[in-house]
Amino acid sequence: MAKTILAVDDSGSLRQMVAFSLKAAGYDVVQAVDGQDGLNKAKEKTVDLVLTDQNMPIMDGLTLIKHLRELGSYQKVPILMLTTESSDEMKAKGKAAGANGWLVKPFDPKRLIEVVQKVIGS
């Protein structure tokens, strides 16, 4: 059975590219338009990996991670940030919130898949 990845980003074009890359590598993808939508979809079905943006309306990525880590079912699910933010300060905040990795946009599909495979397998 294909593993499911929750992709959270307020940019439709970015979500489209993430979903395209992940589906081509054999993963199922659930998309969410902001942190709140991501949290709702994560509660509906526990996914194998969360890939989230940071700067989004309604709820940002760091807040989403904090909420997910409070849920029993998401304490060990890998969460990766995929964001334009690249400062060490933001990365430290991400790590403290419970992120397992930090990817700076724009992403290269090959490298994204390599990281995802490393974190959750094929």
Place this chain on the structure above:
Amino acid sequence: MDMKTLPTTELRSLLAAVSDHGKQHLVEVEADLLQTTYLLSEAIEKLGVSFMAVHEAVTEQQNVIDNLMKVHQFDREETKKLEAFKLKIGDEVNAAVTGLQFQDLTSQLLTRTIKRVNGLKDLLHELGNHSDEIDPEHEHEEIAKFLDDMSHSLHEGSRALSGGLRRSVDQQDMATGDIELF
């Protein structure tokens, strides 16, 4: 003009002109930025649709070639060429996926710029409003204090505006970003 009195009328007129002209230009800047945002948004939508359609067609084409290769005997050179094309297409698709992320970056920068323009319009509006309060009947000290307060208020407004507009996009080109696993 009696130089022993402050040229308050001229001062008011100058401040009102700075406010009005500044706002007028910023309205134009905002309109251009919104139009750019709209055009980029429509462009990425069309590019996304075309990209998906091209990819789908190329995938179908590849399936046909794969089936033909099972039935017909291709010579070694032709097979090598087809494999090279397949790899080339894969590399170009990856490059396109990276390039197509431009709108996410530019829209964040444009949104920040539009917010700054709106903040500047508010500051200029405040300047115009305050200038109306300058009364030629006031003592010099009162007017000096008023101008000082106005300057302080603008400084605070400008600082608050910058503070609320943290820079979130430092990328200077579309080179792919770093990856760090914790």
